[in-house]
Amino acid sequence: MQMTMRWFGPGYDPVSLQHIRQVPGVTGVITTLYNKLPGEQWEESEIKSLKETVEKAGLKLSGIESVNVHDAIKTGSSERDKYIDIYIETLKRIGKQDIHLICYNFMPVFDWTRSDLAKPREDGSNVLAYDQKAIDAINPDDMFASMSRQSGGHTLAGWEPERMARLKELFAMYKEIDEEKLLSNLAYFLQRLMPVCEEYNINMAIHPDDPAWPVFGLPRIVTGKEKLLRIMKLVDNPHNGVTLCTGSLGTNPKNDIPDIIRALKGRIHFAHVRNVRHTAPGVFEESAHLSSDGSLDMFAIMKALYDIGFRGVVRPDHGRAIWGETGMPGYGLYDRALGVTYLNGLYEAIDKMS
Numbered sequence: 001m002q003m004t005m006r007w008f009g010p011g012y013d014p015v016s017l018q019h020i021r022q023v024p025g026v027t028g029v030i031t032t033l034y035n036k037l038p039g040e041q042w043e044e045s046e047i048k049s050l051k052e053t054v055e056k057a058g059l060k061l062s063g064i065e066s067v068n069v070h071d072a073i074k075t076g077s078s079e080r081d082k083y084i085d086i087y088i089e090t091l092k093r094i095g096k097q098d099i100h101l102i103c104y105n106f107m108p109v110f111d112w113t114r115s116d117l118a119k120p121r122e123d124g125s126n127v128l129a130y131d132q133k134a135i136d137a138i139n140p141d142d143m144f145a146s147m148s149r150q151s152g153g154h155t156l157a158g159w160e161p162e163r164m165a166r167l168k169e170l171f172a173m174y175k176e177i178d179e180e181k182l183l184s185n186l187a188y189f190l191q192r193l194m195p196v197c198e199e200y201n202i203n204m205a206i207h208p209d210d211p212a213w214p215v216f217g218l219p220r221i222v223t224g225k226e227k228l229l230r231i232m233k234l235v236d237n238p239h240n241g242v243t244l245c246t247g248s249l250g251t252n253p254k255n256d257i258p259d260i261i262r263a264l265k266g267r268i269h270f271a272h273v274r275n276v277r278h279t280a281p282g283v284f285e286e287s288a289h290l291s292s293d294g295s296l297d298m299f300a301i302m303k304a305l306y307d308i309g310f311r312g313v314v315r316p317d318h319g320r321a322i323w324g325e326t327g328m329p330g331y332g333l334y335d336r337a338l339g340v341t342y343l344n345g346l347y348e349a350i351d352k353m354s
């Protein structure tokens with residue numbers, strides 16, 4: 001297992017690489033060119049310089065999260081091939097820098113969605129939270145404003161202001177897109193990517209939708225076991241794989257995550273491991289990583305990853321805001337570092353007892 005943390009890059013992330021390096025067991029970071037819009041070509045020099053920055057700090061650039069997918073590709077519009085060509089060229093340039101893992105998602109219009117980015121808990125910490133009733137009360141046009149108001153001045157991953165300014169146009173693009181069309185557009189995209197993934201040994205790791213059900217009437221296709229297996233079958237190539245995000249899949253209490261992990265043996269390329277606490281139907285908050293603080297059995301999750309032979313890149317996911325730390329919602333240093341330590345402890349115990 002390669003333990004990593006997400007890092008948003010110079011000028012964007014208030015957490016330094018030096019601090020990340022001091023977290024025991026962390027050997028790499030997952031990062032991106034945070035200034036790039038979906039569909040924009042990545043320059044080789046920019047990728048190289050990002051990699052050098054990470055390596056100078058004594059860490060490995062373990063993967064990219066994310067290379068965002070343009071809406072023309074998701075909707076299968078007449079411009080999709082142009083944007084897939086750009087995506088392929090970006091993948092080549094990333095591969096040439098000896099980076100072999102790409103996390104991406106295929107969610108229409110909105111990325112991960114929360115109703116509250118700093119819900120206070122009894123102990124004085126703050127967490128990201130979701131309440132379906134609160135989301136239902138928000139006009140989709142106001143969703144971006146609601147998220148950015150709470151972001152503490154930081155740009156939120158997947159919530160690019162440039163895209164959100166064209167919200168009406170985006171909704172119009174997805175008007176005719178149902179689950180089946182979205183799935184076939186995903187298959188088309190992946191099929192075109194596979195030759196370059198084979199050439200550069202790049203693993204594509206699709207991130208589950210968050211929450212794992214449709215929001216604002218938009219289809220969502222990466223929500224549970226059946227759909228994940230269907231996506232694996234649609235393009236049956238080991239380079240077409242999954243980011244096993246326990247927190248996203250775990251938004252739906254019906255998802256049995258250890259069972260999903262076992263079913264995806266050989267196709268999990270990246271793991272986001274965090275806990276979530278269900279408080280009522282359609283209502284959850286992002287708890288501390290510890291099993292007893294949330295609804296997921298983190299031991300069973302780590303054990304399933306271990307049992308299927310997963311030894312790839314892992315990162316703690318969102319953490320709580322604790323000890324007065326302010327920063328990007330979900331991405332403070334302190335609670336994620338506690339998460340790393342806990343996951344490393346589980347892993348060591350499982351490994352030594354096996």
Ligand SMILES: [Mn+2]
Pocket residue numbers: 207245247248272317
């Ligand atoms: Mn995740």
